[in-house]
Amino acid sequence: MVVVLAGGVGAARFLRGLTAVVPPEDITVVVNVGDDIELHGLRICPDLDSITYWLAGLVHPEQQWGRDDERFTVRDELVRLGHAPWFTLGDRDLALHLHRTAQLREGVPLSTVTADVAARHGLTLRLLPVTDDRIETRIHTADRRDLHFQEWWVGERAGPDVDRVEFRGADAARPAPGVVEAIRDAGTVIVAPSNPVVSVAPITAVPAVASALAATSACVVGVSPIVGGRVVRGMAHRLLPAVGSSVDAAGVAGWYGARRDGGLLDAWIVDATDVSSLEAVRGLGLAARAMDTLLDDPEVAAALARGVLELAEDAGRAP
Ligand code: FO1
Numbered sequence: 001m002v003v004v005l006a007g008g009v010g011a012a013r014f015l016r017g018l019t020a021v022v023p024p025e026d027i028t029v030v031v032n033v034g035d036d037i038e039l040h041g042l043r044i045c046p047d048l049d050s051i052t053y054w055l056a057g058l059v060h061p062e063q064q065w066g067r068d069d070e071r072f073t074v075r076d077e078l079v080r081l082g083h084a085p086w087f088t089l090g091d092r093d094l095a096l097h098l099h100r101t102a103q104l105r106e107g108v109p110l111s112t113v114t115a116d117v118a119a120r121h122g123l124t125l126r127l128l129p130v131t132d133d134r135i136e137t138r139i140h141t142a143d144r145r146d147l148h149f150q151e152w153w154v155g156e157r158a159g160p161d162v163d164r165v166e167f168r169g170a171d172a173a174r175p176a177p178g179v180v181e182a183i184r185d186a187g188t189v190i191v192a193p194s195n196p197v198v199s200v201a202p203i204t205a206v207p208a209v210a211s212a213l214a215a216t217s218a219c220v221v222g223v224s225p226i227v228g229g230r231v232v233r234g235m236a237h238r239l240l241p242a243v244g245s246s247v248d249a250a251g252v253a254g255w256y257g258a259r260r261d262g263g264l265l266d267a268w269i270v271d272a273t274d275v276s277s278l279e280a281v282r283g284l285g286l287a288a289r290a291m292d293t294l295l296d297d298p299e300v301a302a303a304l305a306r307g308v309l310e311l312a313e314d315a316g317r318a319p
Contacts, residue, residue, distance in 0.1 A: 007199020012054030017301025
């Protein structure tokens, strides 16, 4: 069993490679829910939906979130009704939010709804929200506002400087059914090249998940989301300084920390352009390897997945 800790877009591209190398029925993806937001009374789960749409071949190819072949008739009518269209919800995407919200209102846990939606989209890997409870990532800005992550990222284009990031509800959040068991029984746990602060950290902020990750006999191997000192996508560079990490492959590895020191990782993959950081990463007590990690090409994604599993194998054998 391979378990992947995942956010949205970066993780989906990595998973496209992993499913070419590992049978999907042997993959469990534990997904961040801190991005989730309620709008128009609907529960929206961006990271779960990005991965579902990506793996179903339905994602909008440029945005890599939301649906391809989308229309915005509902959004246009909502504007007529006085709603600001700051968070774009297409007609097809809204169907999923209507369906999920109705199920949740009937008391169906998010993990159950997610499994059903994934199956209806033809996914065979297991997609699990990290928790069925609510976690909300809040951005506390330098100008003293407390914004929902989406308000900061989408509403204000990550403009305001960040003072601190809060995962509201994480302390009390219980792991969704199957999450702890999957981590405990895993051969390998992969930390996808997702945003370390707002995609991975909300997952490990769930206490029982952090304990399971610390205790698992699996090798925990991560892939750097920072290449050549820059983010591949998104806004991690705006958040890493706020949590005390430098914006580079070795800095993020140090921020995650080595499991032997109470951190998350046993091993770390950096991009080939960051081969010079290998010594620093190994100095953290991590097995390390430099590979091509730019995932636009499915072949590269598959080769990276193979490399991750090989490194896990080697690290697992290390004394
Ligand atoms: N990102 C944007 O930049 N603008 C949007 O209007 C937007 C809408 C949206 C709707 C549904 C959804 O699942 C994702 C959406 N996203 C949008 C992306 C979202 O902010 C990101 O996928 C994650 O939350 C951060 O990686």
